[in-house]
Amino acid sequence: MKFKSNILILVLLAVFIVCSVQSVSAANSHNFTTDDNFDTKFADVVNGDTFTFKAGSYNLTSDYLINKKVNLVAENEVIINSGDYRFNFASESNGSSVKGFVFLGDSNNPKATTPIATTGPTEDITINNNTFKYVYDGVSFGRYATNNFEFTNNIIDGFLRDALNLGGGSGHGDVYIVNNIIKNNLSAKDGIAIAYKGSGNLTINNNTISNVIEAISINSFNAPDLNATVIIKNNIFDNVETVIEDPNHSEIIDSYNVFNNSGESSLTHTPKEPANIIINSTISKSSISKDGSVNYTVKITNSGNRTADNITLTITLPNSLKYVKTISKTTGDYKNNEWTITALDAGSSATLSLTLNAKSTGKQTIKSSSSYLNGNETTPKEGQTTTILSVNKLSTKITVVVAKSAILGSTSKFKITVKDKNGKVLANKNIKVKVNSKIYTGKTNSNGIATVNAKISNKGKYNVKISFAGTSDYSASSKSVQHKVTASDLKIAGVKRIGKNYIVKVKNIGDISSKSTKVAISFKTDNKPGVIQYATVKVKALKPGKTVSVLVKFYINKIYSSHKRNVIIEESKTFKEASYENNIISIRK
Template identity: 35%
Template sequence: MTLGSVTITLINNTFDSLDLAIKYSTITTFSENINSTFIKCVRSGFEDPAKINIVTNVSANYVEKGGTVIFTINIINDGGLVGKDILVNNILPKGFTILSSSITEGNLVDNLGVIDSLGVKGSIFLVLVGKSTDGGTYQFQPFVLYEDGININPKSTNSLPKSIVVEPIDVKISILAPTAVLGSVSKFTITLKDKNSVKIANEKLQVTINGKTRTLTTNSNGIVTTTDNLKKGKYNINVKLPATNNYKQSSANISHKVTAPDLKILKIKKSGNDYKVTINNIGDTISKVTKVKIAYLNKYKIANVKAIKAGKSVTVTVKFFKYNIHKKYKKTATVNYDKLFKEPSYTNNIKRFK
């Protein structure tokens, strides 16, 4: 008589010997007249297979991006045989990286626990400290594959799922917008960091300058730079980070000023054959060294004008021709006539006289 791969010897339809011990069998009926001695032998050899269970725990169900969670996994053998070739899968959910880990027996390889065997009523602990890297909701649900000592195919056990919500973190936006002089380029430097002062790369910022919005992406240092050519005046610079899975919405504002010198000829006074020209800087920043020219017909004379601070005046003398030669002609005085520096308007730079 043969049961599976086990051969039983019968003499005169009576149990004689059993060379291979039977560890597990499910017997519902016998067609042969097997004596009570055989049945007793089979029953005494009956054993449960290994039964691996898994119990998990997390230190927190809510954490900010960048925060840590402790993941605990307890592997238990509640069966009657040694469990072998145990693989613990998904030991860390997506959205986390391992900061540290430990296992009481076996090895940890990537996102896998490898255990050679686990005895009856044995228990093994895996503890992992994970850092959250991305916002969102994640499921922590490890499962095990193992050999139960009876079946050819591996068995599996799933743990109960546990949800972990990684919440977006506050950010800080800083803006540098130094005062620019008319004619130069206005430069803006924007830095994006989280509340822990960690630089944030590859995030899109909405930058509004002079009513025009542009979308710019932070570099590896969390910085965006942009420029603009603006007229003289004050401008509000607004920078906004829209809400994402990782970061809370945030915005920042700063005032930017474009200044300019603005020269005005206040008066011209004759002094012998020469002219004394008084020039005032009605702008809000110092001018550069320039020149003033007095001309009539196709003739002219030039004098140098030093830099003038905002709100201040200087008087320069223009050495001119003999008065009798030009007294009947109208003359024109022009300061910064070759536009060595930019002004918001040049109408004040000219004055006509006789």
């Protein structure tokens, strides 16, 4: 019976858990525009909701209670005209955040405006990247505890009472006020930039507080008996009457604060400036060609008053620059692009020089980044410098081997070699050979040689241009060569009739010898009037400029009818001539 009761209890418990899980609403993202109503948008808010406000100007028309964990995010420039109203964060809003807004009060009546406040103790509230202008209090958590609160990267410009009025009572969580600008107290009598009434750790770092009556007030007003541990570092106090009021003498850790035209305070000045590593880098040449080398020198100097420890300088090279060797170093070890130095005294310097080789062209950026301990802090400090090296294209040279002349009808062969200025042959590079308007192409082989064959169709002298267009790494180059195409050119220089025979004079007006050929005279007979017949005679090969006369006989037993006759030389075109136009003339019978 007891076993069954236990089973029943487990079943009921499982049903309860399932129902509980089903009753929890999931967080949602909402877009907020200037046309939306705040009451409607916030009506069904659940924990974890994000409200993204679109750019524009919004007017608060009443106080809005935030009783859930929400994220309010401004997209681009969002102005909240707060007027007399505010966002009130209840205790149930723990974990909420406000980011990117401009909260604007009335410059003529800032007393009415406190844009963000609380109605009870809060935890884990984050307010960052906002601007507050013309306000009574920028953020007021009144007398309520403020636990684990972050206020970072905000600007409060123009406040009447407290720029930040932070918690009281039993507050014990950490409070971070970092990287803010708080300025321009609008009251002539009172006004506090940061009023803190809690007992937790308070960090005030890297803020600029200017033109205020009082910068920091700790453990005052509602909590005179509470003590806090306060860290105040790297702040600038400019034109501040009272830097800090601490009636209960909290434990304050302070350093590196700057006081300009500000009143006396209990904050101390750091007696000794920390180490400060300055990096300078140079190169032996501002520009080189691809495959060239350059010397890179980096010098680090400790300009501070303390010893720099555990120094690491990382040299970041682009992929196109390769380390060749270390020329010199004054101290430390260098390997794998890192220069490590155990310590560098105040006022001392160290130098490292390297040889680098460029593998491709373009602007190359060499970056040197340092990390070191400055003697006052345990967190490493960092520095960086860059150097620009211009790597230019490598010049190239073309050489061409080609016969001075070629016979018309044959192939002109161009043997082209491409090398860079260092004599390295360039493989797989496209080459163009231009003869008049015609272009022939080729590509270099593994030996950097391209063979381009051109069949030139006319006799004459040619200025042939060979070119390489270049690549991302190699510059373009070209070369012109003279090339001649030669040919014989037979011409019928004259025809003389002697009876039924003809003496034909043939001359070679070309620039090379012709081959042996025939002279033919066409005719028709009466018995075959539709058939053209030829009387022929052989002609020997003629050297350029030579002339020969040949006798063409017509036999007596042939009967001739009246017709037009042609005298033709090299009718069959067995070899190339410069022109065939002067190989035929017409004669009378």
